[in-house]
Amino acid sequence: MTIPAISIQALCKNYGPVQALKNINLKIAQGEFFGLLGPNGAGKSTLINTLAGLTRPTSGTLEVMSHNVISDYLAARAHLGVVPQEIVFDPFFSVREALVFQSGYYGLTTNDSWIDELLITLKLTEKANANMRALSGGMKRRVLIAQALVHKPPVVVLDEPTAGVDVELRKSLWRFVNALHNDGHTIVLTTHYLEEAEALCDRIAIIDHGELIALESKRELMRRGLGQKLKVSSNSPLPDVPANLQSKIVNLSSHQLELRLHREHDSVMNILDQLKAAGFQIDDLGVETDSLEDIFVQLTSEQAN
Numbered sequence: 223m224t225i226p227a228i229s230i231q232a233l234c235k236n237y238g239p240v241q242a243l244k245n246i247n248l249k250i251a252q253g254e255f256f257g258l259l260g261p262n263g264a265g266k267s268t269l270i271n272t273l274a275g276l277t278r279p280t281s282g283t284l285e286v287m288s289h290n291v292i293s294d295y296l297a298a299r300a301h302l303g304v305v306p307q308e309i310v311f312d313p314f315f316s317v318r319e320a321l322v323f324q325s326g327y328y329g330l331t332t333n334d335s336w337i338d339e340l341l342i343t344l345k346l347t348e349k350a351n352a353n354m355r356a357l358s359g360g361m362k363r364r365v366l367i368a369q370a371l372v373h374k375p376p377v378v379v380l381d382e383p384t385a386g387v388d389v390e391l392r393k394s395l396w397r398f399v400n401a402l403h404n405d406g407h408t409i410v411l412t413t414h415y416l417e418e419a420e421a422l423c424d425r426i427a428i429i430d431h432g433e434l435i436a437l438e439s440k441r442e443l444m445r446r447g448l449g450q451k452l453k454v455s456s457n458s459p460l461p462d463v464p465a466n467l468q469s470k471i472v473n474l475s476s477h478q479l480e481l482r483l484h485r486e487h488d489s490v491m492n493i494l495d496q497l498k499a500a501g502f503q504i505d506d507l508g509v510e511t512d513s514l515e516d517i518f519v520q521l522t523s524e525q526a527n
C-alpha cells in the first residue's frame with residue numbers, strides 16, 4: 223500500500239476560547255487534486271499552517287508523506303511546498319535572491335537551473351533582478367509560488383492563491399497548477415470560490431466553523447442538489463408558469479420569474495423553450511450558479527435535521 227501524501231488525525235487547534243479546528247480527520251492520497259473549501263474564518267489557513275509546522279496543534283497528529291510534522295519536522299517540510307495566503311516578502315531581496323535564499327533553507331546551494339526554470343514557467347524572468355518591493359501583487363503571488371517549489375516538493379499546498387487576483391492571472395495559475403498535478407504532484411488547494419474547486423479538484427472537503435462537514439468526490443458533492451438559478455423578466459405581465467415548472471419556482475412576481483434548476487437534470491435552453499412555448503416574452507435573463515454559500519446552507523441545514 224502506498225503511503226498517503228497527507229494524513230491528519232484528530233486534529234484540534236484552539237486559540238484561547240476559539241476552537242479553530244475541531245477533531246479533523248483527513249487522508250489525502252498521493253497524486254490527488256484536493257480542494258479544501260470554506261468561508262472566511264472556517265479554519266482553512268489554520269489547517270495549512272499546522273501542516274507546514276508554522277502553528278502548533280493543540281492536539282492530534284499530522285504527517286506529510288508519513289513524516290510527522292512535529293517530531294520529524296525537517297523531513298516533513300522537505301516534502302511539502304506551501305504557498306501562503308498572506309503575501310510576505312523581504313523588501314530588500316530581488317526575486318532571484320529570494321529564491322536562492324529559500325533554497326538555502328533546504329540546504330540547496332546549487333539550485334540555479336531549477337530556479338531559472340521556475341522563473342521561466344512563472345513568467346518572472348524579466349523581473350528576476352527586480353526588487354520584491356517593485357512587483358505588482360500578482361507578480362508577488364507568483365514569486366510565492368516559485369518559493370514554495372524551490373525544493374521540488376511532491377506535495378504542494380496553495381492557500382487561496384487566487385484571492386484578489388485578476389482573471390488572467392487566475393487562469394494562468396490554474397494552468398500552472400494543473401501542469402504540476404499532471405507531473406505527479408499532490409495538490410491541495412484552499413479556496414472560497416466554488417467555481418475554482420469545481421474546475422480543478424477531484425475531491426473536496428468543506429470546512430465550516432473548524433469542522434469538516436463534507437468530504438467527498440466532486441461528483442458526489444454536485445449530486446447534493448447543487449444547481450443554478452434562472453431569472454427571466456419581461457416588460458409585459460407574465461403568463462402562467464407551465465405546470466411541470468411550478469415546483470422549481472423560487473420567486474414570482476408580475477414581471478419576473480426565478481426558477482431553481484438542477485445542474486445535471488435541467489437544461490437552461492430546454493426550460494427557456496418551454497417558457498416561450500407558454501407565451502413568455504423574455505426581455506432579460508440571467509443564470510446564476512449556486513455559490514458555495516448556497517451549498518453551506520444546504521449542508522448545514524441537512525446537518526441540523
Ligand SMILES: Nc1ncnc2c1ncn2[C@@H]1O[C@H](COP(=O)(O)OP(=O)(O)O)[C@@H](O)[C@H]1O
Pocket residue numbers: 237240242260261262263264265266267268269
Ligand atoms: N493567530 C491567531 N490568533 C487567534 N485567532 C486566530 C488566529 N488565526 C486564526 N484565528 C481564528 O481561527 C479561526 C480560523 O481562521 P483561519 O484559519 O484563518 O480561517 P480561514 O483561513 O478559513 O479563513 C478564525 O476564527 C480566526 O479568527
Ligand SMILES: [Mg+2]
Pocket residue numbers: 266267268307381382
Ligand atoms: Mg485563510
